[in-house]
Amino acid sequence: MPKTVIQLWLALKLIPRLAIHKKLTIVREYGLNQVFYNPPQTLKSALTEKQLSAIEHPDWQRIDRIISASEHCQSEILCFDDSRYPELLKEIYDPPLVLFTQGNLALLACLQLAVVGSRHASASGREITQEIAKQAVQNGIVVTSGLALGVDAAAHKGALLGKGGTIAVVATGLDMVYPSRHRKLAADILSNNGAIISEFLPGTPPKAGHFPRRNRLISGLSSGVLVVEAALKSGSLITARSALEQNRDVFAVPGSVLNPYSQGCHWLIKQGAKLVEDFADIKGELAYITKQGLYFNQQEKSNKDAKQRKFEKSIDEDLFLDPLLASVGYEITPVDKVVSRSKLPTDVVLTRLTMLELRGLVSAVPGGYLRLNRG
Secondary structure, X not given: OOOOHHHHHHHHHOOOOOOHHHHHHHHHHHOHXXXXXXXXXXXXXXXXXXXXXXXXXXXXXXXXXXXHHXXXXXXXXXXXXXOOOOHHHHOOOOOOOXXXXXXXXXXXXXXXXXXXEOOOOOHHHHHHHHHHHHHHHHOOOXXXXXXXXXXXXXXXXXHHHOOOOEEEEOOOOXXXXXXXXXXXXXXXXXXXXXXXXXXXXXXXXOOOOHXXXXXXXXXXXXXXXXXXXXXXXXXXXXXXXXXXXXXXXXXXXXXXXXXXXXXXXXXXHHOOOEEOOOXXXXXXXXXXXXXXXXXXXXXXXXXXXXXXXXXXXXXXXXXXXXXXXXXOOOOOEOHHHHHHHHOOOHHHHHHHHHHHHHOOOEEEEOOEEEEOOOO
């Protein structure tokens, strides 16, 4: 019996150990239907035994359970080839094959400002975030964040106060809210014409490695990323790094030199991020960007590209010097071995390994991680 487009995209998502960009290349070359109904020999020979089995014998029962679970939590599945799939998100290196969505999907096509920062934000940091988010939505810009404690929550609340659109990108399945204390905030977002989205299947719990992957979506959906109060080693800087890779603007709010959660923002500003005191500093920059992510002013684009190269070089050097990298060998290194060698907590190790994997410095393989050669 012929399968729906959603079933086929989910089947593609479930193919194990095959990178998203490779899956999309396969679809572009052969077409989604041919991949599953008549895979050519050239494709078969390029896959592992498990990958080929996932194409020739997809677990349709599991796929139907995923669809049913999505419907149960009142979410809609948006596939990569859906006309409502965000165009900016398609431009990133590894866009999700499917998005699980709740609420107002029209917001995905709007100009978005990502707002991220510390979960331990100060009272002044939360106030600044809330005010900037409020002004952003009052100027027709959707505020996108991660529903986390601190800055994220302040961003969503500011957007709600401004009676504008806000999108929460989460690192769990949509059948749960993390942190649980934000159940009311999540409900307020949906009841005020906002949206909540995830690339994770229903039933997926919060895990350390999911948050860096979530962060690339926050920046990928947006034309610019504002960082408020971030430590030097933080998920917010991962989001800033993703933003630069995706050719997005990066903004940062300065703070007290005595506040450790301002150090990340100060470092970003030193590397070329735009210093922000109020929303006017952001509005002038976003004016250069169309919904397709192109720049009206070619000199502005040239200057930005030069800043981006300098910024990327600085972050590359920091990642290469990450002591965690030395704990991963060129042979398969189990995570517990990395934890033992680095003497770091397991959740920190998992987060940093994901950062290193996103930068192409290590690769996740069965049994652990492998260190890769740098170009």
